[in-house]
Amino acid sequence: MPNNEQPYHRRRPRQKPRYDRLVGVAVVTILAICAVVFVFHALLKKETATPTKSTPTSQSQKSAEKAKTSSDTATSEVKKDKNLPDSKATDWDLVLVNRDNPKDELNPDVVQIGNVWVDARIADATERFLTAAQAINPAEHLISGYRSVDYQTTLYNQYVDQEMAADPSLDREAAEKVVQTYSQPPTKSEHQTGLAIDLSDVDSLNESTTAEQVAAIAPDYGFVLRFPEGGAASTGVEHEDWHFRYVGVANAKYMTEHHLTLEDYVKLLDKK
Ligand SMILES: [Zn+2]
Incomplete structure (x- = not known):
């Protein structure tokens, strides 16, 4: 009014x-x-x-x-990603060997590089990766490569015996649990594929001072740091700074960029 x-x-x-x-x-x-x-x-x-x-x-x-950051969302988003390499979970360089996916002896065709053996198909990539790693730290060297199932059996049993000797309170089962934090049982170790290498400047696990720099260049040569920190939920193996796995350059780059372990990545390709 x-x-x-x-x-x-x-x-x-x-x-x-x-x-x-x-x-x-x-x-x-x-x-x-x-x-x-x-x-x-x-x-x-x-x-x-x-x-x-x-x-x-x-x-x-x-x-x-x-x-969005939840892993489920990440996986479904990645699935639609047109940059996802045109790979299949059945590709030779994506073969999955872990405690849930044991494999009998694969008998890969291997060649010697330095003091280790690798699948002949990754010989060139391994040599170039080693050379590039040595440019970062001249002490970088190959510690392990292909290990047959037989050799892995011997090695694994040796580790279990050592753990039991070091701590007599451990029974075999308990000792095996300790060993599995750094070495996998026969038929369940990726080293039997000939596609895995242990590369470091020192002969003890997780003690390299240049591990991060070496891991950063690994995808350029087709390798991924196979057991990254925080990856144990999917890989079943705690962080290993020296264990690299060949998966091919495109796969390695994609996996690294999206923080996918080989287990995650293979699952993703299966859903395609
Ligand atoms: Zn290894």
């Missing part, structure tokens, strides 16, 4: 309430409320709509999705 202090209005006789006007105001108010509720609903619907129902996702939606 107008200000009562204005003389013109003060002189005007007080009008009786006009009901037709009140009804008009009520209708407008109700319409306004309806409009607000409608807009609110529409917004809510848009927010909860699933991406599969919507028309092609906009760039901003895509980047928002990429930003």
Whole structure:
């Protein structure tokens, strides 16, 4: 209502309430409320709509999705990634050997590099990786490569005996558990593939001072650090700074960029 202090209005006789006007105001108010509720609903619907129902996702939606960090989301996002190498889980260089995937002797065709043996198909990559690692630290050297199932049996039993001798309170089962933190049982060690190498500047596990720099260049030669820190949930093996696995350059780069272990990556390719 107008200000009562204005003389013109003060002189005007007080009008009786006009009901037709009140009804008009009520209708407008109700319409306004309806409009607000409608807009609110529409917004809510848009927010909860699933991406599969919507028309092609906009760039901003895509980047928002990429930003999600849960591993499930990461895996499904990666699945749609057009940069995912055109590889198959059955490719020779992606063969998976671990405690859940034991393999009998694979008899790979091996060649000698320095004092170790590797699958002939990765000889060149191994030599180039070793040379590049030595440019970082001249003390870098190959510690282990291909190990037959027979040799792994001998090695594993030796480790178990050593652990039992060092701690007489351990029974065989307990000693095996200790050993499995650094060496895998026969048929379950990746070294039997001929595609794994142990490379370090020192002969003790996780004591290299240049491990990170060497791991950083590994994908350029087709290798990945196979047991990274925090990877044990999928690999079943604690961090090993010296164990590298050949998977091919494209796979190695993709796995490293997306923080995928070989177990994660093979699962991803299976879903393609
Ligand atoms: Zn190893």
